[in-house]
Amino acid sequence: MARPAKLTEERMLALMAYADGEGDVASRAEIRASLPHDPEGQAFIASLLDLAPFAAEAAAADVPDLSSVTVAILLATAPAGPAETTPAVSAPAAIDFAAARRRKSGWGALVAGGLALAAAVALYAQVKSGAPVAINSVNSAGLVASAAPSIAPFASSAPVEPSAIAANGPPAVVEVNRVDSDTPVDVFLIPAESTPGTSVVVWLGDDNALGGP
């Protein structure tokens, strides 16, 4: 009986690649063989594949193709520095959690791997701790992304009434239950600034495809 593989960073990366349908036949077979004896690995894979049911559900419900939707968790733990120095990136870093929703990405393997690992670690930590899961499922066709944010909301310059967006509130849950769009959409779970949690950004892509302004 194979010994359970320890959930190291390398192991997580390998499991993520496996979940995404990547890797050669030998490595995939090796992982497949090891999983029955690796409960942590199974849990990790399960957390990564939590979106999988939605592809089938979407197909069954005859809802629009969701292959254009990408979920990303951006772990920007520190300010990115002055905006002036930030390059105008048209497609911010994205991590795809389901092979069915995989999009072409221009990111290098190293960057993608690092971000993916960081996101996966955060996701897995939430799963393991019993906290609200970063990516989960609901009974609706579409993309699901949830998190336990403590959104440090926008600051407000409105002088009259405290802005709901500007007010600092206690941590709360924000979920994207469904995204339905004809054009590619990225869903970003961005971290709150000072406390654990995320906020949600739905980023419409290829806007001009619709003949937009």
Next chain:
Amino acid sequence: MISHRLFSRILPLFLAVSPIVSLVAAPSIAQADPATAKAEILVMHASQKEKGAIDPHIGSMPRLKQPPFSAYNNYELVDRKEVPLEIGKSATYALPNGRVLQLTVSPGKSAGLFTILASIAEANGKAALKTVEVSAKAGEPFFVAGQTYKDGILVLGIAVKK
């Protein structure tokens, strides 16, 4: 047991105070009307400039310097508006790019949560964004970004509260 004597002293006091309590309590009950809510919509124009800056009218918003917002280095406040909502009914907001944002709010799975349906349509009715369904705590914002606008994009922040 409250003695008859004590009760006879308390009763007049209760009768005297209860109308006042009713007057004070009535407005707060009315304010808690579950059939209404309001959406706060923040509209920003994001673009890339040689020397970008964040409009001070937006306020302090460090997240604009972080991904994915940092894809643009210049943010200007276009509009900030509160839209009254009736639970279960759609409300619309005209975006500066000629499109229309439609919001429908319903009670969430638990107290203090809202389920928010947002869609964006072209002036001709064609959907730019068919549906985004978000569950959020009252006052917690979510963002919709990426619509082409002038030399950049629009970034919308939407928060629903009572």
